[in-house]
Structure formats: structure tokens, C-alpha cells
Amino acid sequence: MNHDLSGPVTGHVPVLRLGDVLLVTLQGDLHDSTAQQLQQDIGETVAGTGVSGLVIDISGVEMVDSFLGRVLAEIAARASLLAARTVVAGMRPAVAITLVELGLTLPGLRTALSTEVAMDLLAGSDPASRSGGPRQESR
Amino acid sequence: METAAGVDACLPIRSDMDLVWVRQHVRQAAGLLGFGLVEQTKLVTAASELARNTLVHGGGGRMETAGLTNGHTRGLRLTFSDEGPGIPDLERALGDGYTSGDGLGMGLGGARRLVHEFAVDSTPGVGTKVTVVSWADRSPRPRGEF
Ligand SMILES: Nc1ncnc2c1ncn2[C@@H]1O[C@H](COP(=O)(O)OP(=O)(O)OP(=O)(O)O)[C@@H](O)[C@H]1O
Numbered sequence: 229m230n231h232d233l234s235g236p237v238t239g240h241v242p243v244l245r246l247g248d249v250l251l252v253t254l255q256g257d258l259h260d261s262t263a264q265q266l267q268q269d270i271g272e273t274v275a276g277t278g279v280s281g282l283v284i285d286i287s288g289v290e291m292v293d294s295f296l297g298r299v300l301a302e303i304a305a306r307a308s309l310l311a312a313r314t315v316v317a318g319m320r321p322a323v324a325i326t327l328v329e330l331g332l333t334l335p336g337l338r339t340a341l342s343t344e345v346a347m348d349l350l351a352g353s354d355p356a357s358r359s360g361g362p363r364q365e366s367r
Numbered sequence: 368m369e370t371a372a373g374v375d376a377c378l379p380i381r382s383d384m385d386l387v388w389v390r391q392h393v394r395q396a397a398g399l400l401g402f403g404l405v406e407q408t409k410l411v412t413a414a415s416e417l418a419r420n421t422l423v424h425g426g427g428g429r430m431e432t433a434g435l436t437n438g439h440t441r442g443l444r445l446t447f448s449d450e451g452p453g454i455p456d457l458e459r460a461l462g463d464g465y466t467s468g469d470g471l472g473m474g475l476g477g478a479r480r481l482v483h484e485f486a487v488d489s490t491p492g493v494g495t496k497v498t499v500v501s502w503a504d505r506s507p508r509p510r511g512e513f
């Protein structure tokens with residue numbers, strides 16, 4: 229695995245490239261403007277690097293409201309257009325319970341308990357499944 | 368019973384930075400009052416939705432917080448108020464999926480599901496006040512007045 233620590237960094241949001249997968253770690257309480265900037269930056273990074281997978285680690289996020297939920301869904305939709313699949317990893321149980329009651333279903337967002345599971349999911353998943361983007365995926 | 372220090376406050380809601388302070392204050396206050404992690408997260412999320420509505424739809428305003436007691440149960444009341452355009456059709460606004468902007472329309476109805484008590488007082492042209500209460504202990508569920 230290629231740990232590129234000199235990779236792009238968005239504000240205080242660490243973005244790490246692990247081979248064919250981009251790992252983004254969200255932490256703490258994001259401003260709306262930071263989240264929006266992040267959405268744009270991740271889209272550009274996915275396009276620029278041509279990675280086939282995107283893992284968003286939210287284990288350090290204490291709350292997901294409809295705004296952040298929508299940002300996550302839009303990041304995944306954009307990545308999907310670029311033939312990259314997105315997995316949201318490590319959502320805290322209290323956050324998951326709250327999202328259900330809020331009524332936010334986040335269609336199209338795949339989740340995994342941890343980044344490790346997310347990486348496995350991306351590495352092992354059926355190439356014929358999910359996002360049929362315009363570009364051939366190479367792995 | 369005494370109210371824990373640091374619970375009662377009035378915070379401005381004028382920027383997305385203020386939304387961060389609102390969430391932080393609600394989390395801290397709920398923690399001081401003995402809310403469990405799930406109840407805390409629900410209340411913070413509801414506060415985030417309502418504060419964003421105050422900012423985006425109401426043109427800015429404020430949140431007031433007050434600690435409550437009902438027997439042995441402690442609660443937190445949050446009041447979001449603005450002098451914005453008001454909500455002409457409250458029934459519709461509370462329904463899931465209705466938005467006058469480009470949101471998902473989940474905020475108001477979702478926030479109602481996340482708290483124990485919920486009231487909206489809105490007059491077109493005058494403003495909107497949304498009051499919510501949650502209790503640290505869900506059972507027995509107090510049906511107190513605001
Ligand atoms: N404080 C307010 N002042 C004026 N109108 C409001 C206020 N709060 C809510 N509304 C109205 O109620 C509608 C529904 O609010 P709700 O929070 O459910 O959805 P939204 O804010 O449009 O989208 P979302 O919160 O999902 O991003 C809003 O679109 C707006 O028209």
C-alpha cells in the first residue's frame with residue numbers, strides 16, 4: 229500500500245491516498261462552509277487522481293445533521309460519476325440512531341463499521357456492481 | 368433543585384460559525400444535566416437543524432437555553448427565534464420533504480421527532496419561534512408546560 233502523506237490536504241481535513249483509494253478523515257464539528265469546500269475539493273481530487281474508491285471516515289464526527297448528510301450524499305454522487313465508489317466508515321451508534329429518527333436515509337451511501345472493513349469492501353466488491361461511470365476502472 | 372451553571376444562555380445565530388457554538392453549547396449543557404450520549408446527540412442534531420433554519424430562512428436570530436427540573440428529571444429547553452418572514456403554511460413545512468429552498472426539507476419535521484416537546488409559533492411578516500424540550504430521562508415522560 230502506498231501511503232502518500234504529502235497528498236492533498238483540505239483545511240484541517242486529512243486526505244490520504246492508499247493505492248487506488250482515497251481516505252478522507254472528518255473530525256469534530258465542521259462549519260457548513262468547510263463541509264462545502266470539502267465537497268468541492270474531494271470531487272476535484274477524485275477526478276485528478278482517478279482513484280476507484282473513496283472512504284470517508286466519520287468515526288470522529290459527533291453529529292450528522294441534514295446538511296452534513298446531504299454533503300456526504302453529494303460527494304458520493306459526484307464520485308460515482310467519476311467511476312469511484314464511496315463508503316462512509318465508522319459512524320458512531322448515537323449518530324446512526326439519530327439519523328434514522330431525523331428521517332435521513334441517505335440513499336446510495338454505503339456504510340462500513342470501520343475504515344478497514346470499508347477498504348476490504350472496496351477491494352473485494354464486484355466490479356460489475358454499483359456505479360457504472362463513463363470510465364473503465366482499472367485495479 | 369439547582370440548575371447547573373453554564374446551562375442558561377442566549378447565543379446569537381448570525382453565521383455558520385454561530386451554528387458551531389450553538390451545537391457546542393447544547394452538547395455541554397445536555398452533558399451537565401446528565402443526558403445520555405444518544406439523547407445528547409439527538410438534541411444537538413435537532414438544535415443544529417433549527418439554528419440553521421433560523422439563519423437561512425429567518426435571516427438570523429438567537430437561541431435561548433434554560434435548564435428545567437420536573438421532580439427528579441432534568442431537562443433542557445431551547446428557544447430559537449427570529450424576526451424573519453415567518454412560516455405561512457406550518458403543516459406543510461413540518462411535513463418531510465417540503466422545502467422552500469434547496470434543502471431536503473427534513474429539518475423541521477426531523478427535529479420534532481428528535482425531541483420530547485416541540486412547539487412552533489410563527490407569524491408571517493413578524494417572525495418565528497421554535498421551542499423544544501428534552502429530558503435527560505425518557506421514562507416517565509413528563510408532559511410539562513413550556
Ligand atoms: N425560521 C424560519 N423562518 C421562516 N421559514 C422557515 C423557518 N424554519 C423553517 N422554515 C420553512 O419551513 C421549510 C421546511 O424547513 P426544513 O428545515 O424542514 O427544510 P429546509 O430547511 O428547507 O431543508 P433542510 O433543513 O432539510 O436542509 C423551509 O423550507 C422554510 O420554508
Ligand SMILES: [Mg+2]
Binds near residue numbers: 416419420470474475
Ligand atoms: Mg432546515
